[in-house]
Amino acid sequence: GQQLNQSPQSMFIQEGEDVSMNCTSSSIFNTWLWYKQDPGEGPVLLIALYKAGELTSNGRLTAQFGITRKDSFLNISASIPSDVGIYFCAGCQNTGGFKTIFGAGTRLFVKA
């Protein structure tokens, strides 16, 4: 079936470093979404991308919708300890109804 390949699986970084993670697929998506999940809580939407090539920022976060519509990346600049969590990408297709597929997540650990 369809799947998203999200990488890396986990990252261990120092506070202040920049972070980059990405998702790729063999399928085309109409929308790319990035979520962050803190331990024991539900995922929170960080950035939504609706157009190929779109580059969107939300504070220290920047995400891009790949031109081929098969990939997306999320960058976090100047990481801080509260950035710790699991980051999920999700691709959405409109196939007579919206089908959203999630990546397996990137676990981010930030050392102060």
Place this chain on the structure above:
Amino acid sequence: EAGVTQSPTHLIKTRGQQATLRCSPISGHTSVYWYQQALGLGLQFLLWYDEGEERNRGNFPPRFSGRQFPNYSSELNVNALELEDSALYLCASSLGRISGNTIYFGEGSWLTVV
């Protein structure tokens, strides 16, 4: 404006029992989604309801079922509970199936089967 709300927050059941989880979508949203997230794992799609009908179902056995009410709230029922059903159950909502391609999650309901 209230987000997606779920209840209960935590639920402990015995193997073989039934569990019912509830979800209220964001006001104006007509689509509700259920996901299962076992500890340390990703999001597994369970069910999607829109306008009161089941629109899509993930790869789960029939003992996982649900429904959507006229006010668009939803409940997830898990019958004949098994130990491996222990997980965080996440509900999400979006605008309807014509225009709702961005989903928003609730805080989740922790189900523990002992």
